[in-house]
Structures are given as C-alpha cells and as structure tokens.
Amino acid sequence: xxxxxxxxxxxxxxxxxxxxxxxxxxxxxxxxxxxxxxxxxxxxxxxxxxxxxxxxxxxxxxxxxxxxxxxxxxxxxxxxxxxxxxxxxxxxxxxxxxxxxxxxxxxxxxxxxxxxxxxxxxxxxxxxxxxxxxxxxxxxxxxxxxxxxxxxxxxxxxxxxxxxxxxxxxxxxxxxxxxxxxxxxxxxxxxxxxxxxxxxxxxxxxxxxxxxxxxxxxxxxxxxxxxxxxxxxxxxxxxxxxxxxxxxxxxxxxxxxxxxxxxxxxxxxxxxxxxxxxxxxxxxxxxxxxxxxxxxxxxxxxxxxxxxxxxx
Numbered sequence: 001x002x003x004x005x006x007x008x009x010x011x012x013x014x015x016x017x018x019x020x021x022x023x024x025x026x027x028x029x030x031x032x033x034x035x036x037x038x039x040x041x042x043x044x045x046x047x048x049x050x051x052x053x054x055x056x057x058x059x060x061x062x063x064x065x066x067x068x069x070x071x072x073x074x075x076x077x078x079x080x081x082x083x084x085x086x087x088x089x090x091x092x093x094x095x096x097x098x099x100x101x102x103x104x105x106x107x108x109x110x111x112x113x114x115x116x117x118x119x120x121x122x123x124x125x126x127x128x129x130x131x132x133x134x135x136x137x138x139x140x141x142x143x144x145x146x147x148x149x150x151x152x153x154x155x156x157x158x159x160x161x162x163x164x165x166x167x168x169x170x171x172x173x174x175x176x177x178x179x180x181x182x183x184x185x186x187x188x189x190x191x192x193x194x195x196x197x198x199x200x201x202x203x204x205x206x207x208x209x210x211x212x213x214x215x216x217x218x219x220x221x222x223x224x225x226x227x228x229x230x231x232x233x234x235x236x237x238x239x240x241x242x243x244x245x246x247x248x249x250x251x252x253x254x255x256x257x258x259x260x261x262x263x264x265x266x267x268x269x270x271x272x273x274x275x276x277x278x279x280x281x282x283x284x285x286x287x288x289x290x291x292x293x294x295x296x297x298x299x300x301x302x303x304x305x306x307x308x309x310x311x312x
Contacts, residue, residue: 003030004027004028004029004030005028005029005030005063005064005157005158005190006027006028006050006061006062006063006064006158006192007027007028007061007062008024008025008026008027008028008046008059008060008061009025009059009060009061010023010024010025010058010059010060011023011024011025011046011049011056011058011059011060011061012024012056012057012058012059013042013045013049013054013056013057013214014057019213019214020042020045020214021042021045021046021049021056021214022213022214022215023058023059023215024042024046024059024214024215024216025059025216026209026216026219028192028207028209029207030190031184031188031190031191031206031207032180032181032183032184032185032189032190032191032193032204032205032206032207033191033192033193033205033206033207033208033209034192034193034195034200034201034202034204034205034207034208034209034222035047035192035193035194035195035208035209035211036195036196036198036201036208036209036210036211036302037196037210037211037212038196038212039196041196041211041212041213041214042211042213042214043162043194043196043211044086044162044194045214046211047083047160047162047192047194049061049068050063050068050160051063051068051074051077051081051083051160052068052069052073052074052077055069056069063077063080063081063158064077064080064081064157064158065080066080078106078107078108078154079107079108079154079156080156080157080158081156081157081158081159081160082150082151082152082153082154082156082158082159082160083151083159083160083162084147084148084150084151084159084160084161084162084164085147085162086162086163086166086194088143088147089147089150090135090138090143090146090147091135092135092136093134093135093136094134094135095131095132095133095134095135096122096127096130096131096132096133096135096138096142096146096149097115097118097119097122097131097132099135099146099150100117100118100121100122100146100149100150100153101114101115101117101118101153102114103118103150103151103153103154104117104118104153104154107153107154107156108154109153109154114153117153117154117155118131118149118153119131121149121152121153122146122149124149124152124179125145125146125148125149125152125179126145126175127142127145127146127149130142140167140168140172141168141169141171141172141175141176144164144165144166144167144168144172144176145175145176145179147164148161148164148176148179152183157189157190158189158190158191158192159183159189159190159191159192160191160192160194161180161191161192161193161194162194163194163195163196164176164180164193164195165177165195165197165200173200177200177203177204180193180200180204181203181204184204184205184206185204185206193205198298198299198302199298201222201298202222202298205222206221206222206223207219207220207221207222208220208222208225208298210302218301218302222298225298225301226298226301231266231267231293232264232265232266232267232293232294233264233265233267233274233277233291233292233293233294234258234262234263234264234265234290234291234292234293234294235262235263235264235265235277235288235290235291235292236261236262236263236288236289236290237263237281237286237287237288237289238286238287238289239284239285239286239287240284240285240286241263241286243284243285243286244280244281244284244286245257245263246284247280247281247283247284248265248276248277248280251268251276251280252268253265253266253267253268253276253280254266254268264294265277274291277291
C-alpha cells in the first residue's frame with residue numbers, strides 16, 4: 001500500500017462542553033474511502049479540521065502532505081484538495097460557469113485556465129446548456145452537481161465530499177453516485193466520502209472509516225470487514241446435486257439448501273480457495289453453474305461497531 005494521503009494523530013476538538021473529536025488517530029490510504037458515522041459522530045468537524053477551517057484543541061493532522069495548522073500549508077491545500085461542503089456555498093445572481101471559474105481562480109488557476117476548466121467540469125457533471133443560467137434558478141440536484149464541479153475545477157489530487165447526495169431524489173442520487181464511482185474507481189482519484197448513508201459508501205468506496213462519538217470504532221477494506229466468519233459460498237449446481245452434497249459432507253463442509261434451490265456451503269476451517277468444491281463436483285458428476293462468496297452487509301458491520309462502542 002502506498003503512503004497515506006491523510007495522517008491523523010491524537011486529534012481532538014471540543015465545542016464548549018461537547019466533545020466532537022476524542023484524540024483521533026488514523027492513517028487513511030489512497031483511493032476511494034468512506035467516512036461513515038451517525039449525525040453528530042464528528043465527520044464534518046474532522047473535514048473542517050483537515051482543511052484548516054477549524055483549529056484543533058489537541059493533536060495534529062497532515063493531508064496531502066500539508067499541515068492545516070500552518071498558513072502556508074493552508075494556501076497549498078487550495079491547490080491540492082477539492083472540497084464539496086454539505087451546505088450550499090453559492091453566490092446568488094451568478095451563473096454556474098462564473099461561480100466554478102471563480103473557484104478555479106481561488107485554487108491558483110489563471111483566468112484562461114479557470115474558464116476552460118469550468119466548462120470542462122460542468123460538462124462532466126451534466127450541467128451543459130444550464131451553465132449560463134442564474135444560480136437562483138438551479139434545482140437542488142443542479143446545485144449539488146455544481147458544488148462537485150467547484151471541487152473538481154483545479155484537478156486536485158484529493159477530494160473531500162461531505163454528504164454529496166443530501167436532498168437528492170432517486171434519479172439525482174444515482175447520477176451523483178455514478179460520478180463519484182467514476183472519480184474513485186475509474187479515474188483513480190483519492191477521495192474521502194463523508195456520509196451517513198451506508199449504501200452510498202458501499203457502492204463507491206474500497207475502504208471505510210467508521211466514527212462514533214468522535215472516535216474511530218472501525219476501519220479497513222470493505223471487502224474484508226464484510227467477509228463472513230467461516231467462509232461461506234452460495235452455489236448453483238446441475239446434475240446429481242444430492243451426491244454432491246454428500247461428497248461435501250464427507251469432506252467436512254457444511255451444506256444447506258435455500259428456497260430458490262441454491263446451495264449454501266460453509267467451508268471447513270474457512271478454506272481460502274474453492275478447489276475442494278470442484279473436486280467434490282467432479283467426483284459426483286455435478287456441474288457448478290455459479291459460485292459466489294457470501295458476505296455480511298456493510299450495515300451489519302456498522303451496527304456491530306456502533307454497538308461495541310455504545311457498550312463500552
């Protein structure tokens with residue numbers, strides 16, 4: 001794994017008597033990463049600390065190689081990081097292309113480059129002929145896409161996206177998630193997606209960090225966190241299925257039949273490969289049509305982590 005894009009050590013922040021972050025320590029790897037947590041878990045506070053918009057009470061952080069506590073680094077962060085805030089950050093009376101071009105200028109682009117890039121990213125997010133329309137006429141979905149365009153205009157190495165699907169109808173939400181998925185998985189942008197919606201993170205991210213009461217309660221690759229204890233496989237088979245089941249049982253593997261006729265096989269000892277299945281199928285004259293690994297839902301993993309923190 002390459003060097004972390006965000007490094008946090010002992011980061012703490014209080015609002016009076018309310019503790020928002022409690023000595024947070026974590027390294028966040030490159031790639032698409034989800035920042036999950038219930039409302040009030042500390043997600044937005046963390047993002048604002050990373051951007052230097054808030055001053056921490058304790059600890060330190062480095063984002064894209066910069067320390068947000070230092071003024072010179074905060075200026076550099078404008079060029080290295082793209083930020084899509086949860087709340088609107090729009091100037092009434094302006095057109096979409098004007099606003100995105102201004103964001104490009106604030107990020108260090110000259111006027112010509114900022115204007116060119118503004119048109120390019122507005123095309124990318126799906127605001128084509130509407131780019132000259134006043135922001136006062138934009139729908140919620142258009143405003144969300146415009147905020148994403150502002151974050152992308154200077155082609156940053158890291159994107160911080162705070163609740164990007166807030167207020168969107170199903171069609172708008174699907175389009176926004178398609179854009180985020182393209183940025184993270186196809187264009188290989190580093191991004192931190194802050195959300196309380198687990199399906200959004202599961203669809204678009206490789207890794208996840210779960211916050212609860214200002215602390216990290218879980219982190220890692222989603223594929224590993226959702227791997228079931230005792231490896232299980234869902235199998236579609238054709239032929240002498242009963243003999244196949246008997247062969248699996250003799251080898252010590254558990255097997256049950258689901259309502260739709262598929263087999264649910266629990267591998268003995270959590271075997272890492274599926275060779276024993278194919279060997280049993282060959283001995284029994286059974287043809288395997290599909291073999292799929294069974295995983296927990298991210299929601300189950302999330303609730304388990306939250307439950308452990310609540311119990312503690």
